[in-house]
Amino acid sequence: MQLEKPDLYGLAPDGRALRLRAARCGDCGELSFPVVNYGCPQCGAAPERCTEESLSGAATLLEFITIHGQVAPGIAPPIVVGEAELAPGLVEEVVLGVPEEELALGMRLQAVPVEIRRGDDTLIACRFVPKEGRT
Amino acid sequence: MTVTLKDLRPVHVIGVGMHRYQFPSDTPYIHMGLTALRAALADAGMEFPAIQAAHVGTTGCGMAAGRVMLRHIGSTGLAVQQIENASASGSFAFANACLEVASGLRDVALAIGVDKYGDQKRAVTKEGVNRLSDTSTIPLVKYALMCRTLAREKGLTAEDLATVGWKNHNNAATNPYAQFQKPRTLEQVLNSTRVAGDLTALQCTPRGEGAAAAIVVSEDAIRDLGLDRGRAIRVVSSTAGSEPLSRDREPGSIKAARNVALRTYAEAGITPRELDVVELHDAFSIEEILYTEAFGLCGPGEGHHFLREGRSAVDGDCAINTSGGLIAQGHPLGPTGIGQIHEIVRQLRGENGNRQRKNARIGMAHMIGLGSVAIAHVFRND
Numbered sequence: 152m153q154l155e156k157p158d159l160y161g162l163a164p165d166g167r168a169l170r171l172r173a174a175r176c177g178d179c180g181e182l183s184f185p186v187v188n189y190g191c192p193q194c195g196a197a198p199e200r201c202t203e204e205s206l207s208g209a210a211t212l213l214e215f216i217t218i219h220g221q222v223a224p225g226i227a228p229p230i231v232v233g234e235a236e237l238a239p240g241l242v243e244e245v246v247l248g249v250p251e252e253e254l255a256l257g258m259r260l261q262a263v264p265v266e267i268r269r270g271d272d273t274l275i276a277c278r279f280v281p282k283e284g285r286t
Numbered sequence: 287m288t289v290t291l292k293d294l295r296p297v298h299v300i301g302v303g304m305h306r307y308q309f310p311s312d313t314p315y316i317h318m319g320l321t322a323l324r325a326a327l328a329d330a331g332m333e334f335p336a337i338q339a340a341h342v343g344t345t346g347c348g349m350a351a352g353r354v355m356l357r358h359i360g361s362t363g364l365a366v367q368q369i370e371n372a373s374a375s376g377s378f379a380f381a382n383a384c385l386e387v388a389s390g391l392r393d394v395a396l397a398i399g400v401d402k403y404g405d406q407k408r409a410v411t412k413e414g415v416n417r418l419s420d421t422s423t424i425p426l427v428k429y430a431l432m433c434r435t436l437a438r439e440k441g442l443t444a445e446d447l448a449t450v451g452w453k454n455h456n457n458a459a460t461n462p463y464a465q466f467q468k469p470r471t472l473e474q475v476l477n478s479t480r481v482a483g484d485l486t487a488l489q490c491t492p493r494g495e496g497a498a499a500a501i502v503v504s505e506d507a508i509r510d511l512g513l514d515r516g517r518a519i520r521v522v523s524s525t526a527g528s529e530p531l532s533r534d535r536e537p538g539s540i541k542a543a544r545n546v547a548l549r550t551y552a553e554a555g556i557t558p559r560e561l562d563v564v565e566l567h568d569a570f571s572i573e574e575i576l577y578t579e580a581f582g583l584c585g586p587g588e589g590h591h592f593l594r595e596g597r598s599a600v601d602g603d604c605a606i607n608t609s610g611g612l613i614a615q616g617h618p619l620g621p622t623g624i625g626q627i628h629e630i631v632r633q634l635r636g637e638n639g640n641r642q643r644k645n646a647r648i649g650m651a652h653m654i655g656l657g658s659v660a661i662a663h664v665f666r667n668d
Binding site: 156158159185187188192193213214215216217218219220222223225226230232233234240241242243244245246256277 | 414415416417418419420421422424426427428430431432433434435438479480481482483484487531533535
């Protein structure tokens, strides 16, 4: 089965979690996400100065809300989104795989593969779910 | 060494005009644009051939809309330039018009914003960079997340957010150019359809179309064309920037807004306490609260208190969004920044009817565009 966004993540060896594809700049040493082909977003170094670095997909939940309305084409509300710290100082908006009631600030999350339908295709998307209780 | 607008020739707004903002319709953009332009010409006491250059802000009309529109009022051979900078398109068109007059290149320049509700295609979708969340470049979502953080950390309530919508809808109720002209109760705003987090539909800007125009002139033009010096409003600063690199959670648009406001005060030689009227980018209610703080109109974290105490009302410390703002006057993109200037100019002339701020002398129009970019102009009635 294909990944929805293979440029952002890949399956962990056990197939139950996702590893995130980040980049480390050889000039400023900063970590950025995702990997881009244009240069380091922190210091502007040329793209060849950046090397890919795999993140475990573990994250800390900083904030979350439910989107109730059709805020953009292709978005099917309600969906729960949040801000999560993927690595120290590296905060990204993520899609959460559980309702608001099951979330709490500061909670540890894990990026996991979830099957979604896209037309006739089934793809593997990335959702973040509470890490506690997962084995 | 660089100079600011105040170091150059004085620039004055001599005429403003609008076509009412409205929900998407079959009205041709040419009709809307020329309605605003003819109103601005009448306001200025000037004929179209006096205009030497036109700066056209639009996002949804397509390539080269300026000449297609303006040839229906006269092919005078004037210079025409089209500017797209998302929500700030009109503001940047105005900045260019001011710069032309201030530099001495022209004596009379037009800034006109006109828009239809277009395909809303954003360059960020062609960046070729995926995101973990497909809403991560949508400002509404970023602000809705921030509302939750501010609720926890600063005591911001859902009622505070709704109060911005309530104030601005009621300001717009007597504005003949506003898309919404209906007084609302706090409960109606609070209980309207939820969009994201605690933000409801009546606290969010609507989709729309419309037009706004402003004519700027030099001192020479006022004298040579016999214009009414008493109705001219001086543009004392014109300042633009974009968001700086940051890894904290404050939205980049707020940082850009703050930086540009502080720079424009310095360029204008004023402090925020001197501002009588401000039009700002309240696409979502939380923005007005955050920009009130960022502009130094109140202390950090005090924006919702400033609002609760009525200090942003027409008769408050500083009247904010007397037009109804983006929430209620509307936000057709291309015209929006010039529509702000229309309101400020009328306030500073004392021509704003029952939305008039008493003795208004200094005002600021401050706009944000996707990216984020920020731009501000300070105006003064001399």
